[in-house]
Amino acid sequence: xxxxxxxxxxxxxxxxxxxxxxxxxxxxxxxxxxxxxxxxxxxxxxxxxxxxxxxxxxxxxxxxxxxxxxxxxxxxxxxxxxxxxxxxxxxxxxxxxxxxxxxxxxxxxxxxxxxxxxxxxxxxxxxxxxxxxxxxxxxxxxxxxxxxxxxxxxxxxxxxxxxxxxxxxxxxxxxxxxxxxxxxxxxxxxxxxxxxxxxxxxxxxxxxxxxxxxxxxxxxxxxxxxxxxxxxxxxxxxxxxxxxxxxxxxxxxxxxxxxxxxxxxxxxxxxxxxxxxxxxxxxxxxxxxxxxxxxxxxxxxxxxxxxxxxxxxxxxxxxxxxxxxxxxxxxxxxxxxxxxxxxxxxxxxxxxxxxxxxxxxxxxxxxxxxxxxxxxxxxxxxxxxxxxxxxxxxxxxxx
Numbered sequence: 001x002x003x004x005x006x007x008x009x010x011x012x013x014x015x016x017x018x019x020x021x022x023x024x025x026x027x028x029x030x031x032x033x034x035x036x037x038x039x040x041x042x043x044x045x046x047x048x049x050x051x052x053x054x055x056x057x058x059x060x061x062x063x064x065x066x067x068x069x070x071x072x073x074x075x076x077x078x079x080x081x082x083x084x085x086x087x088x089x090x091x092x093x094x095x096x097x098x099x100x101x102x103x104x105x106x107x108x109x110x111x112x113x114x115x116x117x118x119x120x121x122x123x124x125x126x127x128x129x130x131x132x133x134x135x136x137x138x139x140x141x142x143x144x145x146x147x148x149x150x151x152x153x154x155x156x157x158x159x160x161x162x163x164x165x166x167x168x169x170x171x172x173x174x175x176x177x178x179x180x181x182x183x184x185x186x187x188x189x190x191x192x193x194x195x196x197x198x199x200x201x202x203x204x205x206x207x208x209x210x211x212x213x214x215x216x217x218x219x220x221x222x223x224x225x226x227x228x229x230x231x232x233x234x235x236x237x238x239x240x241x242x243x244x245x246x247x248x249x250x251x252x253x254x255x256x257x258x259x260x261x262x263x264x265x266x267x268x269x270x271x272x273x274x275x276x277x278x279x280x281x282x283x284x285x286x287x288x289x290x291x292x293x294x295x296x297x298x299x300x301x302x303x304x305x306x307x308x309x310x311x312x313x314x315x316x317x318x319x320x321x322x323x324x325x326x327x328x329x330x331x332x333x334x335x336x337x338x339x340x341x342x343x344x345x346x347x348x349x350x351x352x353x354x355x356x357x358x359x360x361x362x363x364x365x366x367x368x369x370x371x372x373x374x375x376x377x378x379x380x381x382x383x384x385x386x387x388x389x390x391x392x393x394x395x396x397x398x399x
Contacts, residue, residue, distance in 0.1 A: 003320065003321060004320075004321050004367070004370050005321055006321045006323065007321055007322045007323065007367045007370055007371055007374075008323045009322065009323060009324045009357045009358060009359060009363065009367070009368075009371055010323050010324055010325045010356075010358055011207075011299060011358045011359060011360045011363075012156055012184060012207070012299075012300060012325070012356065013325055013358070014206050014207070014212065015206060015207060015208060015209050015360060016209070017206075017209065017210070017211055017250065017254075018209035018210070018250075018253070018254050018257060020253055020254075020257060021209060021210055021211065021249075021250040021251070021253040021254045021257075022250065024249050024250055024252075024253040025211065025246040025247070025249050025253075026246075028046060028049060028245040028246040028249055029246050032046050032049070032245075033046075034046050035242060035243070036049075036050050036243050036245060037232065037233070037234060037242070037243065046243070046245045049245060049248075049249050050070075050245060050248055050249075051065075052252070053248045053249050053251070053252030054068045054070075054248075054252075056252040056253075056255060056256050057216060057251070057252055057255050060186075060191075060255055060256075060259045061191055061192065061193045061201070061218060062192045062193060062194050062195070063193050063194075064221065066221065066236070067193075067218055067219055067220060067221055068216050068217075068218055069217045069218075069219060069235045069236075069238055069239050070214065070215070070235060070239070070243070070244070070248050071215045071216055071217055071239060072213055072214065072215065072244075073204040073205070073206075073212070073213060073214065073215035074105075074107060074181065074183040074203065074204035074207075074215050075107040075204075076215065076217075076229075077202035077203065077204075077215050077216065077217035078105070078107040078108050078111060078181055078202050079107065079111050079228060080217055080225070080228035080239075081150065081179045081200045081202060081217060081219075082098065082108065082111045082112065082115065082148065082150060082179070083111060083114075083115065083228060084225050084226045084227070084228050085147065085148045085177060085179070085200070085223075085225065086098060086115050086118075086120050086147065086148065088224075088225065088226055089147035089148070089177075090120070090147075094145070094147050095143075095144065095145025095146060095147045096119065096120045096121055096145060096147070097120070097121045097122075097123070097143050097145045097146045097147060098112065098115065098120060098121070098122050098123070098146070098147065098148045098149075098150065099122070099123045099124075099125060099138065099141050099142070099146060099148070099149045099150070100112050100122060100125070100149075100150045100151065101124065101125050101126075101127060101133050101152070101162075102124045102125065102126050102127060102339070102343040103127050103131060103152070103155050103158075103339070103340045103343045103344070104152055104181065105152060105156055105181055105183065107181070107202075108150055108152070108181055109339070112124075112150075121145075123141045125137050125138045125141050126343065127160075127343055127344060128344070129344050129345050130160060130291060130292040130293070130295075130344065131155055131158045131159075131160030131290075131291050131292055131340070131343075131344050132160060132162065132163070132292060132295065133151055133163070133167065135163070135166065135167075135170070138151075138167065138170065139170060142170075142174050142176065146174070146176050147176065147177065148176065148177050148178075148179060149167065149170075149171045149176055149177070149178050149179070150178075150179040150180070150181070151164070151167050151178075151180060152180060152181040152182070152183075152184070152185075153180045153181065153182040153185035153186075153189075153191065153201075154182075154184045154185040154189070154296075154297050154300075155184070155291070155340060156183070156184045156340075157290075157302060157340040157341070157356055158290045158291030158292075158296075158300070158302045158340060158341070158344065158356075159184075159291045159292075159296040159299075159300025159301070159302065159358075160291045160292040160295060160296055161185070161189065161292070161295045161296060161297065162180075164180055164196045164197075164198065165195065165196040165197055167180075167197075168180075168197025168198055168199075169197050171197070171199075172197055177199045177200070177223065178197060178198060178199050178200070179198075179199060179200035179201070179202070180196075180198055180200070180201050180202070181201075181202045182201050182202060182203055183202060183203060183204045183207055183215075184207065184297060184300075185297065186201075186203045186207070186208065186255075187207065187208030187209070187254070187255060187258035187259065187262075188208065188258075188262075188265075188266070188297055188298060188299065189262075189266065189297065189298070190262065193218055193220070198218070198220075199220045199222075199223055200217060200218060200219050200220070200223070200225070201217070201218040202215070202217055203215050203216050203217075203218075205247065205250070205251035205254065205255075208254055208255065208258045209254035209257065209258060210247075210251035210252075210253075210254035210255065211246070211247050211250045211251065213247055214244055214247030214248060214250070214251050215251070216251075219238075225238065226238075227239060227240065229241060261361065264361075265298070265361040266298045267298075268361060269298035269299040269359050269360070269363070270298040272299075272359055272363055272365060272368050273298060273299055273300070273301050273359060275365065275368060276301050276357060276371070276372060277289065277301050279368075279369070279372045280301075280303055280372060280375070283372070283376055284305065284375070284376055284379055286305070286306040286307070286392075287303050287305045287306065288303065288304040288305075288306075288346065288350060289301075289302070289303055290302040290303065290304060290341060290344065290346060290354065291344075297358075298359075299358050299359035299360060299363070300356065300357075300358050300359075301356070301357045301358075302354060302355070302356045302357075303354065303355060304341070304346055304350045304351060304353050304354040305350075305353040305354075305355075305379050306350060306353065306389070306392070307382070307383050307386045307388060307389040307392065308353035308379055308382050308383065309353060309382070310326040310352055310353050310354050310355055311326065312382060313353070313355060313375075313378055313379065313382065314355065316378040316381070316382070317371075317374050317375065317378055320374040320377075320378075322370070322371050322374045322375075324355055324356065324357050324358075324371070325355065325356045325358070326338075326354060326355055326356065337351035337352055338351055338354065355375070357371065
């Protein structure tokens with residue numbers, strides 16, 4: 001196997017900034033650097049650029065531009081949606097109960113835990129072995145004092161796409177607001193906030209070719225969400241802080257490109273993803289595919305390998321130039337197995353041997369085949385050092 005210099009297959013963690021996005025951003029760093037909140041002539045061009053960016057992003061969601069609020073990214077958007085909704089509804093006397101799933105991103109899980117400490121109640125609804133939310137359990141969890149349901153659009157680790165429209169309808173049938181963390185989904189699958197019954201939606205720019213440190217929260221017109229950050233009157237008085245004009249412009253350009261080529265990119269990545277899955281399952285024994293087979297993001301594939309330690313596997317692959325992940329980049333320092341894999345029933349000892357591959361429209365078949373060959377070689381090497389693996393194989397052969 002000829003060594004490739006670098007094969008990056010961790011786009012779920014972050015994607016490179018699109019060249020077109022960088023080019024769109026540059027004037028607002030140096031030439032049109034004015035603050036759009038000022039009233040002099042230097043503010044006009046930046047203000048117009050932000051307005052145009054808001055319109056561009058709104059079109060991708062079938063939303064109104066007034067419903068798009070720029071933030072620093074997905075984590076802030078998630079915090080804002082949960083905390084401010086909880087505060088708003090409790091002040092109105094509607095209740096203090098929130099429902100999330102057991103496979104949410106840490107930005108949702110940790111915010112929910114924070115709200116519990118503030119006196120709110122949170123129910124975590126389970127998922128099946130493919131990562132799909134159990135709709136019967138979700139419906140049973142609804143109470144008269146439930147004010148918000150927050151379920152992600154697609155899971156960042158195993159790629160499963162949730163029945164968002166169905167969840168949103170269930171929420172609305174009970175008079176409950178529905179928020180979805182779409183950080184992994186936006187720019188990689190079509191999203192229509194009206195058709196999918198979404199009241200609030202979180203997005204992060206760097207997941208689809210925009211810059212880091214910028215994102216947005218969609219909030220339907222019918223919800224007057226209180227500010228999460230206090231100070232100036234930016235974002236219609238709902239999110240204080242000097243407007244990040246270059247970031248907003250770059251994110252909008254990346255969003256425009258991602259949605260312009262969305263169908264073509266989805267088809268291409270799905271083909272590459274399925275080729276990867278087929279080769280892994282045919283050529284590496286004793287592995288477990290994680291997530292839903294068909295209801296999944298086009299560029300995501302997650303496997304657990306028996307008798308392999310994930311971190312060691314990543315180090316081995318890194319020496320071959322292959323950059324992949326064991327799961328969420330936000331939990332990379334943790335020694336605990338993935339809470340997502342635990343929730344879908346992956347045994348503790350197998351969960352530690354899991355890796356996630358995430359692709360982009362620029363990924364090539366050559367890179368996929370190289371990665372599979374590298375994984376195959378690394379897994380074989382690691383298993384050859386494990387006496388437990390030898391015993392396991394002998395036992396299964398005898399059986």
